[in-house]
Structures are given as C-alpha cells and as structure tokens.
Amino acid sequence: MEYDENGVSIVPSEFKKEIFEEAGKDFRYQEYVRGCLNCGVCTGGCPPHRFFDFSPRIVLQNMKSKDPELIWTMMDEYIWACFQCFTCAMICPFLNSPGGIIAILREIAVRRGFESAKKVLKPYSRVLLKLTAYGNQLSPDMIQPDFFPDWGPTIGYASTDLAVKRKAIPMPTLQVTNLSWDVAPEAMKELYAIFDEAGVFKIIEAVDPSLYEIIQDIVDDVRSS
Amino acid sequence: MSENILVVGGGPAGLNAAVMLSELGVNVALVERDSFLGGNPKKFKYKFLFPDMQPADNVIGELIKKAEAGGGIKVYYSSEISDFKENGKKFDVTLKSADGSEKKTFDSVIVATGFEHFDPARDAKYSYQLFDDVIDIKDLERMMGENNFVRPSNGKPPKKIAFILCVGSRDRHVGNQYCSRVCCTVSVKQAIELREHFPDCEAYIFYMDIRTYGFFEDLYWQAMEEYDVQIVKGRIAEITSGPDNTVICKGEDTLLRGPFEIPFDMVVLASGMEGGPQSPEISSKLGIELDEHGFLKPENITLSPFKSNKPGIFLAGACTGPKAISDSITEGAAAAMNAYTYAVKNR
Numbered sequence: 001m002e003y004d005e006n007g008v009s010i011v012p013s014e015f016k017k018e019i020f021e022e023a024g025k026d027f028r029y030q031e032y033v034r035g036c037l038n039c040g041v042c043t044g045g046c047p048p049h050r051f052f053d054f055s056p057r058i059v060l061q062n063m064k065s066k067d068p069e070l071i072w073t074m075m076d077e078y079i080w081a082c083f084q085c086f087t088c089a090m091i092c093p094f095l096n097s098p099g100g101i102i103a104i105l106r107e108i109a110v111r112r113g114f115e116s117a118k119k120v121l122k123p124y125s126r127v128l129l130k131l132t133a134y135g136n137q138l139s140p141d142m143i144q145p146d147f148f149p150d151w152g153p154t155i156g157y158a159s160t161d162l163a164v165k166r167k168a169i170p171m172p173t174l175q176v177t178n179l180s181w182d183v184a185p186e187a188m189k190e191l192y193a194i195f196d197e198a199g200v201f202k203i204i205e206a207v208d209p210s211l212y213e214i215i216q217d218i219v220d221d222v223r224s225s
Numbered sequence: 226m227s228e229n230i231l232v233v234g235g236g237p238a239g240l241n242a243a244v245m246l247s248e249l250g251v252n253v254a255l256v257e258r259d260s261f262l263g264g265n266p267k268k269f270k271y272k273f274l275f276p277d278m279q280p281a282d283n284v285i286g287e288l289i290k291k292a293e294a295g296g297g298i299k300v301y302y303s304s305e306i307s308d309f310k311e312n313g314k315k316f317d318v319t320l321k322s323a324d325g326s327e328k329k330t331f332d333s334v335i336v337a338t339g340f341e342h343f344d345p346a347r348d349a350k351y352s353y354q355l356f357d358d359v360i361d362i363k364d365l366e367r368m369m370g371e372n373n374f375v376r377p378s379n380g381k382p383p384k385k386i387a388f389i390l391c392v393g394s395r396d397r398h399v400g401n402q403y404c405s406r407v408c409c410t411v412s413v414k415q416a417i418e419l420r421e422h423f424p425d426c427e428a429y430i431f432y433m434d435i436r437t438y439g440f441f442e443d444l445y446w447q448a449m450e451e452y453d454v455q456i457v458k459g460r461i462a463e464i465t466s467g468p469d470n471t472v473i474c475k476g477e478d479t480l481l482r483g484p485f486e487i488p489f490d491m492v493v494l495a496s497g498m499e500g501g502p503q504s505p506e507i508s509s510k511l512g513i514e515l516d517e518h519g520f521l522k523p524e525n526i527t528l529s530p531f532k533s534n535k536p537g538i539f540l541a542g543a544c545t546g547p548k549a550i551s552d553s554i555t556e557g558a559a560a561a562m563n564a565y566t567y568a569v570k571n572r
Contacts, residue, residue, distance in 0.1 A: 037395070037460075039433040040477030044462030045350075049477075049484055057479065091350065091462055093396035 001115050008073050016068035023104050032100035033063050042088035042098055054081035056088040056098030063101050076116050079105045113206035125211045128204060132215045135183030135191060140166055188222050227252050228568035231318055231331040236264020237550050238542025239337030240288040241557030247297035249565055255292060256301045256320055262289045264339050266550060269363045270370035274550060275414040276441050309510050314537060314571040332568030333537045335560045340543035341501030343393030345494045351392060352464040353494060356472050359464060361494040362411050369418065376491055378470060382423060383490035387474050388412040388430045389461050394497035403518050405497030405547040410441040412495045413448045420452040429455040431476065464492060498547040513538055520546045531560040539564045
C-alpha cells in the first residue's frame with residue numbers, strides 16, 4: 001500500500017466513492033447522521049480526544065460533506081482512534097451518532113480486509129481463537145505481560161503462578177487456567193450458527209486467513225462431536 | 226351595555242390587553258393564578274430589560290398600576306377557570322378562587338398564560354442544583370434585582386464567570402428543538418451588567434450561534450468592544466467540580482483552541498422558555514390547539530398569530546412561543562383589538 005504526504009493510503013477515486021456509497025447504504029446511516037450545529041459538545045465530551053487527534057465532530061462533518069475524498073482520509077487511522085464509548089451519541093443535541101458512523105466505517109474496513117483493520121485486529125486473534133475453541137473470551141493463561149501492557153507494573157506478578165492463584169479464589173472455579181468457565185458443545189454450536197448468520201467467519205477469513213484455517217478445523221470438530 | 230371580555234393571565238401580554246380593553250370601555254375580568262400581577266418578570270424579579278436597560282418596574286410596574294387602578298378591570302387573584310362552555314358565540318365561564326366560584330358570560334376570551342423557565346436540572350450535564358455556583362439566568366436576574374450578587378457557595382464576589390447558551394433549547398434530549406429567542410440577548414445583557422458593576426470579574430459566553438436578532442445586535446457588539454466579554458464557540462459537554470472551590474466547564478472551542486477545561490467561580494445557564502404545564506391544561510379546558518413544541522397553536526402563524534383555532538378565543542404573548550417582553554406587549558394589544566372586534570360584532 002502506498003501513502004500520500006498526509007499518510008492517507010492512495011486508492012482510485014472510484015474506490016473512495018464506492019466506500020462512501022457502501023456507508024450511505026447502511027441501514028443505520030439515516031439514524032446516525034442528522035443535522036449539526038458544530039457546537040462541539042461531542043468532542044468536548046470525547047475521551048480519546050484527550051489523547052489523539054480525533055474529533056467526533058469532524059467525523060460527523062466529514063460524513064455530512066458527502067465528499068468521498070474526506071471520508072477516505074479517516075479510513076486508515078482515524079476511525080481506529082475511537083473508543084466506541086458512544087458518549088458523543090449520548091450527548092449530541094441532534095441525536096447524531098459519530099460513534100455509530102465509526103462503527104459503520106470500521107465494519108466496511110473489516111469486511112473488505114483493509115490493511116488498517118488487519119493491523120488493529122491482530123492482537124484479538126488470541127481472543128477469537130479462545131472464543132471459537134472454548135466459548136471463553138479470556139482465560140487466566142492469556143494474562144501475559146506482552147498482551148496487557150496497560151495493566152501497569154504488577155502485570156508481571158499477575159501472570160505468574162496462575163494455578164495457585166486460581167485456587168485461592170473464594171468461589172467455585174474450574175481449577176484450570178486455560179478456561180474461565182465450561183461451555184457445553186450445544187452452546188458452542190449455537191455460537192457458530194450465530195457467527196455464520198452474522199458473517200463473523202467471513203470477516204475472520206478476510207482479516208486473518210491463517211487464523212481462519214485453524215478455527216475452521218476446531219469448528220468442524222465440535223460440530224461433528 | 227359594555228362588552229365583557231375575559232383575559233387569562235396577568236403577565237405583560239395579558240396586562241396590556243386588559244389595560245387597552247378597559248380604555249375602550251370594556252368590562253375586563255383578569256384571571257391570574259398567582260396572588261400578584263406581572264407574570265414571570267415580577268415573579269423572578271427581572272431587574273433591567275434589554276435592549277435599553279430600562280428598569281423592568283418601569284414597564285411591568287406601569288402596567289400593573291393601570292390594571293389595579295380599577296376602571297373597567299376586575300382582577301381575580303389566585304384564581305383559575307374551573308369550567309368553560311361555549312354558549313352560541315359567547316362563553317360561559319366559572320372562575321374559581323379560594324373565596325369561592327363565580328359564573329359569568331363573556332363575549333370573547335384572550336389567553337395569555339405565558340411560559341415557564343426551563344428547569345436546567347433536567348439536563349444532568351450542567352450539574353444544576355448539584356453545585357451551588359451553577360445558577361441560571363433567572364436566578365442571576367433575581368440576585369441582581371435583590372442587589373445580592375455573590376457566589377452562593379461562599380458569599381464572595383466571583384472573579385470569573387461563564388454563561389452557557391442554549392440550555393434546554395435546540396436539544397432533542399430535553400425535547401425542545403426550538404430556539405428560545407431571548408436567552409442570547411438576556412445573557413449578553415447580563416454579562417454587560419456584570420462587567421459594569423464588577424470590572425474585576427471576567428465574563429465568558431459559550432455559544433453555538435449568537436442570536437441577538439435585529440437591534441439587539443448592538444448589545445452583542447457592545448459586550449465585545451466595550452466590556453471585553455470573551456465569546457467562545459462551543460457547547461459545554463460537562464460541568465464538574467474543580468480545585469479551590471471552582472466549577473470546571475469542559476468543551477470544545479470549535480474555532481480556535483480545541484478541547485478545553487476552564488475553571489470558573491460561577492456558571493450561569495441560559496435556560497430557555499417552555500410552554501409549561503399550563504399550556505396543555507388551558508388547551509384541553511378551552512378546546513384550543515396545542516403545537517408540537519408544547520405551546521398554544523395560532524390559527525395562522527403569519528397572518529393571525531394572535532388568534533386561536535376557535536373563533537372568539539385569542540392568544541397573546543409567550544403562550545404561543547418564546548418571545549421578548551416587547552413582543553408580548555405588542556401581541557396583548559393586537560389580541561385586545563381582535564377580541565373587541567369579535568365582541569362588538571356578536572353583541
């Protein structure tokens with residue numbers, strides 16, 4: 001992928017137009033994009049705005065401009081700066097949802113397997129694997145310093161002697177470290193049915209083909225059990 | 226025999242309608258739910274009126290004096306309409322007060338039931354009633370009217386004060402999509418008064434659009450040029466408590482600075498106008514239409530803003546939508562003229 005001087009990936013204008021039209025056709029678009037006074041209350045209340053060059057007001061204004069060029073400038077990095085906390089949607093006097101627009105654009109990026117989506121979702125492959133294999137999102141053995149840098153200096157201690165620490169929890173646990181709770185095969189099959197319907201497997205295939213292969217094997221095993 | 230006309234509401238519009246009708250020789254029954262005349266300006270002790278800063282008492286006090294002077298006006302204090310029936314082209318009305326009921330027939334009716342100030346506590350982001358130093362424009366007006374302008378939290382004069390516009394207006398969350406028309410001008414007027422009396426106190430106004438329409442624009446320019454009021458574009462997202470007994474306004478300066486968190490000694494919320502509970506009440510009692518904003522609906526907003534959808538019932542003042550006192554007084558006169566014409570025609 002090539003980038004221009006502003007760090008925006010270079011794609012044909014026809015493609016940018018296609019992306020904008022895809023967003024505009026989303027069933028949520030009309031609900032999320034309404035009038036705007038540029039009052040800035042969304043950005044004033046936006047947590048990531050404190051840390052990044054990210055403004056929900058700009059997201060909405062770019063969308064309202066209906067300019068495919070402007071909208072494309074957000075696809076590489078901008079849309080991934082949002083925390084998806086939806087404070088903007090909660091606070092907007094027009095009931096706009098800049099966070100919802102971000103969700104629509106992110107889903108396009110994921111469905112189409114854009115580089116930015118691959119990069120951002122890479123750390124989640126462990127979670128996806130755990131989820132499809134065991135129906136658990138997170139288990140004790142996934143708590144490792146490399147994956148939780150934001151847990152601060154005690155993460156090193158938290159990640160050691162997991163089996164012992166688990167036994168110390170004063171409530172019934174499975175007494176293992178690779179599972180948080182037991183999920184019945186029936187529940188797993190239901191989860192796969194939902195993933196099929198919602199297109200989750202297709203998304204995984206687009207974003208991480210090698211992960212998809214591993215997951216397919218697991219799914220086949222569970223389904224034939 | 227002279228005509229009998231009922232005026233409901235003793236604020237600026239109702240007072241002026243009653244006074245004009247009495248000058249025409251009409252017997253006016255002026256019904257007021259409060260124990261005093263003057264409406265919201267009196268109730269909340271407005272001090273000076275824009276645009277020329279004349280004392281509110283000169284205007285409202287003058288009208289009250291005329292209404293109470295007797296003549297053709299009978300004032301029913303602390304009263305309300307308990308029964309309302311059409312009788313041909315006339316109206317049979319029962320007026321109820323603590324002293325009892327009185328049934329009368331009127332030739333026409335003027336509704337001037339006014340507005341309510343928006344209660345800023347309904348919008349939690351402003352922390353009204355949570356922090357003592359967050360007040361609204363009507364609170365400030367009363368404080369200045371009582372010559373008691375200090376920080377409610379510690380009784381000391383503030384050094385830095387913020388005005389926040391469009392509180393309870395232009396916001397789908399609180400159900401009011403409309404602009405309340407006067408809050409910009411009231412806030413600018415109050416900022417000027419503050420800077421005049423307390424030159425040490427910095428004043429900020431946070432706005433989306435400044436709607437000091439018509440000649441009110443003069444005040445806006447004056448605030449910037451003569452009184453050095455800081456005018457910042459951006460809606461406040463949150464008010465929190467800060468160090469040293471301050472309140473912090475958090476928002477985005479959409480033109481210049483980007484995100485900000487500024488501590489203030491006091492915050493004044495420019496709360497807007499609402500139809501209040503009295504509008505639907507009078508609407509169902511008299512069988513006149515209510516609009517989608519919670520105000521009474523005129524028959525034709527442009528051609529006859531002072532007529533209800535029902536012949537013989539006329540509207541005046543802020544009961545049909547947010548407006549300035551001068552507009553209410555004008556509408557009082559217009560409604561009086563129309564109510565009189567209707568009464569004479571159907572005598």
